Amino acid sequence: MRYMMSYDLMETVRNANQWLGATALSMASYPANAALPNPMLSWMAAWGQVTERSFERMVTKPDWGIPATTLPDGKDHLVEVDTIVEKPFGDLIHFRVTDRAEQPRKVLVVAPMSGHYATLLRSMVKSLIENCEVYVTDWHNARDIPVSAGKFDVEDYTLYLVEFMRELGPDTHVVAVCQPAPLTLAATAYLAEIDPKAQPSSLTLIGGPVDPGATPTDVTDFGRRVTMGQLEQTMIQRVGFKYKGVGRKVYPGLLQLASFMSMNMDRHSKAFSEQIMRVCRGEATDHDAHNRFYDEYLAVMDMPAEFYLSTVERVFKQREIAQNAFTVQGHKIDIGKITDVAVKTVEGSKDDISAPGQCIAALDLCTGLPDSKKASHVEPGAGHYGIFAGRSWRNNIRPLVIDFMDANARQPVRKQPKKTAAK
Known part of the structure; x- marks a missing residue:
């Protein structure tokens, strides 16, 4: 209380x-x-x-707002959102384009659980739907999850990703945006050890804090400066009586929004x-x-307290991912076990949240991966949101990511035959 x-x-x-x-x-x-x-x-x-x-x-979950998409056949095709895996803290959803043959390029977009809904990646999803089968991790608002559902921390998050990857199969290309980049890397390494046949074909990490200490920012400085006790006392609250998750400890979305806006008031x-x-x-x-x-x-969601606190402590303060010391249910994950999954990192030269150097650190951790399966890109002039939602993504980054997927597909992507003019 x-x-x-x-x-x-x-x-x-x-x-x-x-x-x-x-x-x-x-x-x-x-x-x-x-x-x-x-x-x-x-x-x-x-x-x-x-x-x-x-x-x-502030309390309304945005709609995906993708009613239809225009395909090369010149027709508008309806887009329907299907739930593939349903779990207490998040679902795996699929954007199914009606009246279209299944696309050979299967993409799993791992959305961040960092205050905003997965709809923050709407522009990325819309751009990929054209020629990909797109799946997204749709995380739930913690205020709507009953206390009986249990806890949810970074280890649970990682296991959710493992289950989603297993569900989609080894011909999947995973794209992790921002906050989930280090945990997605850990989930891939976990699969490499316990179920190698379920590993994805490629892994693209976009603007994520794999090694927050590589290039310090205001975000990483705050994580080091504040103690865990201070964070718990000032940021964590219990959900009120208005919602289903009454009594659950959360990092409230309204409090997160106040922090977001204070940075650029x-x-x-x-x-x-x-x-x-x-x-x-x-x-x-x-x-x-x-x-x-x-x-x-302005549409923000409450974050489970365990997830927020364990992210700050284990990813930012102790840098367990960066030091290859991350454990899940007592099992130490060795990122060097990734030997067959191509890994690409994407960073923005003006990213003030995950500065250049934090994400590319993932390539050094993949000691068992040949250089031929490693790639990186730094987008000139792009900020944090631009590398996945702006002009830089549409014009420059998306083509590079698609080419990377095709070059490392376990099954060759079938090219659509070009139309020829009738004589």
């Missing part, structure tokens, strides 16, 4: 701000007020609209101020650039 009051207080503040926004919008938009030529009313309505939308999004304040003025002038739309970004950015 000690932290339930704090959790419910945050939810109360969020709910109150959403209500204030809705109230301001309703009052300022009252038809009778239109007779008063007061620009303050227009500004008040705009403020209310932006405020209500922003605080409402000036930029966020300016973005919201400009959006309010655009609404005033009638220039904003439901899906403009501001709303597209913040509808996703």
Whole structure:
């Protein structure tokens, strides 16, 4: 009960701000007020609209928003999301394109469990659907998971990945984005020891902290500076009475969001101020650039306390992955056992979260892998989000990743025959 009051207080503040926004919008938009030529009313309505939308999004899971995709046949094909493996803390989902033959290139995208939903990788998924069978790890919001489901830490996360890889088979290409990169590497090494035939064909690690000490950033400095006791006292709370996970210890999404925004408060304040003025002038739309970004950015999820604390302690502080000393259920994983899975790392030269050097460290850990199966790429001018969700991903990184998959496929990828003009 000690932290339930704090959790419910945050939810109360969020709910109150959403209500204030809705109230301001309703009052300022009252038809009778239109007779008063007061620009303050227009500004008040705009403020209310932006405020209500922003605080409402904080507790709403975004939709994937991929209703259809256009294929080389010139037709729009519906995209349906199927659940392949259902587990308490996360599911394995498949983006099935209707009326299309199964694609030989099978890709498992490992989404981060770091405050945002897997939908953060929407643009990556959309770009891969065109010519791949795409599977994604869809992690659940910890506030909705009953305490009876048990704990979930970095070892459980690793075992989830092992199960998902086994389910998909050895012809799978795994792409891990950001936070799960070191644990995905460990899961692959674990399979190399206990079930070599289930290993994926290739492993692409994008902007992940495999060795956080290789190139220190504000994130890694914070992890070293703060003690585990301080983190547990200041960051961990129990889910309040409103949700199914009542009593579960979590790192609340609203608290994470406050940390995210505090890192760039000036930029966020300016973005919201400009959006309010655009609404005033009638220039904003439901899906403009501001709303597209913040509808996703503001949608946060609670993280299991065990996972957050064990990630900080074992991945960042003790650097167990970087020192090849990671254990799962008492079994020491040797990353050097990876001998048959091609590994590629992708980094952004301006990444201020996982700086260049942290991810490429994975290649040095793969001592049993020949150089011919190792590759790396540093994208010039790209930040953390750009390497998996921006122009750099679409134009430069995605083609390199696809070529890497094809070059290391266990079964050759069948090329689609080119259409020839009828005589």
